[in-house]
Amino acid sequence: MIEVGGLRVVFPPAVVAVDGVDLVVRPGEFVVVLGRSGSGKTTFLRALNRLVEPTAGTVRVAGRAVTGAPAGELRAARRQIGMIFQQFNLVRRARVLDNVLAGRLGYVPALPSLLGRFPAADRALARECLDRVGLGHLAERRADTLSGGEQQRVAIARALAQAPAVVLADEPTASLDPALTTEIMGILESINARGLTLVVSQHQLETARAYASRIVGFRCGRVVFDGPPAALTPAVAEALFGDAR
Amino acid sequence: MRLARGIPWIVDFVRRMLPPDVSVLPAALVGAVRTVEIALLGTAVAAALALPLGFVSARNVAPAPLFLPARAVLNLFRSIDTLVYALIFVAAVGLGPFPGVLAVVAYTTTSLAKLYSEAIEGIEPGPVDAITATGATRLQVLRYGVLPQVLLLFLSYVLYRLETNIRAATVLGFVGAGGIGFYLQTYLRMIDYPAASTALLVMIAMVMVVDAVSSVLRARLV
Numbered sequence: 001m002i003e004v005g006g007l008r009v010v011f012p013p014a015v016v017a018v019d020g021v022d023l024v025v026r027p028g029e030f031v032v033v034l035g036r037s038g039s040g041k042t043t044f045l046r047a048l049n050r051l052v053e054p055t056a057g058t059v060r061v062a063g064r065a066v067t068g069a070p071a072g073e074l075r076a077a078r079r080q081i082g083m084i085f086q087q088f089n090l091v092r093r094a095r096v097l098d099n100v101l102a103g104r105l106g107y108v109p110a111l112p113s114l115l116g117r118f119p120a121a122d123r124a125l126a127r128e129c130l131d132r133v134g135l136g137h138l139a140e141r142r143a144d145t146l147s148g149g150e151q152q153r154v155a156i157a158r159a160l161a162q163a164p165a166v167v168l169a170d171e172p173t174a175s176l177d178p179a180l181t182t183e184i185m186g187i188l189e190s191i192n193a194r195g196l197t198l199v200v201s202q203h204q205l206e207t208a209r210a211y212a213s214r215i216v217g218f219r220c221g222r223v224v225f226d227g228p229p230a231a232l233t234p235a236v237a238e239a240l241f242g243d244a245r
Numbered sequence: 246m247r248l249a250r251g252i253p254w255i256v257d258f259v260r261r262m263l264p265p266d267v268s269v270l271p272a273a274l275v276g277a278v279r280t281v282e283i284a285l286l287g288t289a290v291a292a293a294l295a296l297p298l299g300f301v302s303a304r305n306v307a308p309a310p311l312f313l314p315a316r317a318v319l320n321l322f323r324s325i326d327t328l329v330y331a332l333i334f335v336a337a338v339g340l341g342p343f344p345g346v347l348a349v350v351a352y353t354t355t356s357l358a359k360l361y362s363e364a365i366e367g368i369e370p371g372p373v374d375a376i377t378a379t380g381a382t383r384l385q386v387l388r389y390g391v392l393p394q395v396l397l398l399f400l401s402y403v404l405y406r407l408e409t410n411i412r413a414a415t416v417l418g419f420v421g422a423g424g425i426g427f428y429l430q431t432y433l434r435m436i437d438y439p440a441a442s443t444a445l446l447v448m449i450a451m452v453m454v455v456d457a458v459s460s461v462l463r464a465r466l467v
Contacts, residue, residue: 051374079380089371091393102389106380114388155375162379 001027001166001197002048007057009043009221017043019221021057025166025199030192032208033201034225035218036241041201042086044218045170048199049081050074062165079106082159084169088151092144096135096154099143100126103161129157133187149180156187167191169200173207185211205237258438265446266439273428273447280424281451283342283417284410287349292403294354299361299399306365306373306391316362319355327352327413331422342423349414353406360402361395368394401466404459411455415448425451 002025009018018040025031033041046052048059050066059066064077082103090099104122105113112118118126130136133153138146143154152172159167169188173181189211192198202208208215209229217225217232217240225236301307302315330351334344368391376390418426425448432441 049378051378075380075382077380078378081378083375083378085371085375087371089369089375091372091376091389092369093397094389094393102376102381103379105376105382105385105389110382110385114384158375158379 001025001029001062002199003058003060004048005058007044007047007059008055009040009047009052010055017221018047018054021221021223023216023223023226025197027197028192028195029197030189030211030213031197031199031216032212032214033199033216033218034205034208034240035201035203037203039218040221041203041218042170043221045083045168045199045201048168049078049083051083075106079162080165082162082164082167084152084155084159084167084172086171086174088148088155088175090143090151090154090158092142094143095139096141096143096146097126097130097139099154100130100157100161103129103158106162125163126157126161129160130154132160133157148176149183152176152180152184153187156184156191160191164196166197166199169198171201171203174203181207205232205241208232262438262442262445264439265443266437267443269428269432269440269443270447273425273444276418276425276428276444277447277451279342280414280418280426281411281455283345283349283422283424284407284414284455287346287414288353288403288407288410290346291350291353291357291406292399294350295357295361296399298354298358299365300387300391302358303362303365305368305370306387319358322351323355323359325352327410328416328420331417331420335421340421340423345414345417345422345424348417348422349410352413353410357402357406361399364395364398364402365391397466401463404463404466408456408459411452415452 002023004021004023007018007021008016010016021044033044035041043052047054048061048066054067057067061077062080064073066074066077069077091102101118101122104118104126108118108122127136127139130139133156135150135153135157138150143151146154172188173184176184185207188198188200209232212229215225215227215229215232216223217236219240224239225232298315298319302312302319304312307315327348330348331344334347338344338347372394373386373390376386381389414424415426418424418428419430421427425444429441429444429448432444
């Protein structure tokens with residue numbers, strides 16, 4: 001579903017954030033990318049849909065080339081990759097429903113969308129996605145009037161509205177308290193149970209263990225562990241999170 | 246010292262302006278309405294023209310080859326004041342409100358474009374990332390990721406420019422670009438001080454009314 005080969009991201013002048021990652025994610029997997037902050041998880045995820053431009057390497061998602069794709073093909077690849085962010089990244093002054101509708105931008109006719117018009121089928125789909133995260137009743141509210149947990153659920157609905165093949169979630173619970181963490185991870189789990197492939201970055205070992213079908217451990221931009229949660233021994237955790245370099 | 250010696254002159258001048266000549270009130274009101282029209286039309290046209298310029302000269306949404314020259318050109322033209330534009334346009338297209346409108350458009354477009362671009366540079370990058378990640382086009386990203394963050398700010402800038410343009414437009418009359426300023430200057434030249442004081446009072450009332458309406462609107466926006 002996701003094929004990554006030799007991925008490197010170097011920020012000028014010479015900060016190596018991702019240092020040669022090879023990874024194949026199979027359909028239906030719930031992959032948690034685990035590592036300390038600064039280990040390159042966020043940059044890795046953002047390179048998968050080229051929000052960050054990779055310095056070298058290849059990325060293919062759901063059969064489409066992401067790296068090397070010209071603008072039009074890149075957009076076609078991006079619309080099948082939903083993304084969820086640590087800071088939710090909703091348009092705060094827009095209505096909840098309009099935030100979810102934004103997930104349809106890659107599909108709808110461009111000119112009417114610039115005037116704020118969306119086909120009825122897309123509106124219906126956006127409402128359905130909002131219902132799936134249990135927030136149908138808040139559709140008309142302004143996004144910034146919602147709590148943090150609700151905002152993240154709206155962001156999940158926006159990603160679902162893309163009818164994606166894959167959802168990337170970058171530290172989706174790092175800004176939320178433990179109860180909301182359980183709630184948001186539970187929603188992600190149910191999405192995964194319906195067959196959607198997930199790649200979620202986390203810095204919390206316990207959360208990763210509880211939900212992942214596979215854990216990929218990052219350290220200094222490299223994959224240092226790849227396996228099921230059961231294989232993540234204390235020694236491996238020490239290698240991931242320990243102070244020794 | 247010179248100021249102190251001038252005081253009796255000023256007192257004398259004010260005494261000669263009183264009482265205001267009410268008979269020129271209708272003419273002064275027509276002039277005031279014309280001034281408001283110049284400022285309103287000029288500001289509205291400029292608000293629209295400045296939109297693409299604002300986006301093009303914002304560092305975080307325009308590519309460098311576009312925004313660097315755009316910013317340079319804007320800075321160049323922004324150094325010219327409305328009054329100077331009025332002198333140029335009166336010379337170019339003749340007396341009347343038309344060169345006044347052109348002068349307001351010319352200055353306001355560049356100054357609003359600068360304000361717009363600074364507002365755009367101050368947006369949160371997160372929603373832009375999120376909209377980009379949906380597979381949206383560059384224009385869709387501007388429409389859904391950027392515009393909602395800055396629209397109310399833009400409107401409040403436009404209202405603020407309207408307030409300053411009302412004052413600028415009163416002066417435009419002095420150089421023949423129409424409106425209440427033209428009446429004031431004519432009365433002063435004819436040494437008809439009571440009529441001039443009527444024009445002055447109308448001008449003050451006009452500015453106060455527009456300022457009040459505009460600040461109420463702005464308070465509602467932000």
